[in-house]
Amino acid sequence: MDLRLDGDTALVTASSSGLGFAAASSLAAEGANVVVCGRTPERLRTAEAALADEPGEVLAVETDVTDREDVAALVEATVDEFGGLDHVVTSAGGVPPGTFDEATDEQWHGAFDTLVMSAVWTLRASRPHLADSDAGTVTCITSTSVREAIDGLVLSNAVRRTVIGLVKTVAREWAPEVRANAVLPGAHETARIEELIEDAIERGEVDTYEEGLADWAADIPLDRIGDPGELGDVVAFLASERASFVTGTALPVDGGTLRS
Structure with a gap:
């Protein structure tokens, strides 16, 4: 299926590895120009090289998504390089595992910045560019833990649920110009x-x-x-016009694990 993403520009945060990289790879394979970012220069260069043979162009920007100014500079670099921004995919590194009794205040605040504020800052900076696009989309990569808690991951279980509220709200407030969805990956x-x-x-x-x-x-x-590429392909589909009537949804990609 041709997803018709040729020439679109997609920004994927925390995309030098893992599921963020998988999303960037699938978007680039469909012809989108892709911006990848991460905090580790070596890993970022490896990701950029891995995407070099895809049809879309690739820009790698060293970024700490828990730094608001870094995120604003990332969006600016994207628009400067490609002239606009059509698709935003938010991803973030994992937060420390542990139980409620083990989690410190510092870890709670860190988890909120990593999982929530990184997405807030990215969407805020991207908003005017997505509104100017004829195909503006937001896709937030979260976890099945927003539906069913995972033992030993209290920070992820509690904090990630905020992202679903963000997506549901943005899907209504930014419609009809911009569509917004979340994907809930299970184990990959x-x-x-x-x-x-x-x-x-x-x-x-x-x-x-x-x-x-x-x-x-x-x-x-x-x-x-799962294979990370399976998640990446779902992200690419949601960004495409093939999913033009899909917004405000939280789609599990988990091999059928969730029971609700």
């Missing part, structure tokens, strides 16, 4: 999953990485965890 084989499994090993919950991986897949009806 990324560095984040590796980190969580290693943390489970340290806590003595599993003995090996393979056992941890099997535990993540145990409750998935499709009997496996």
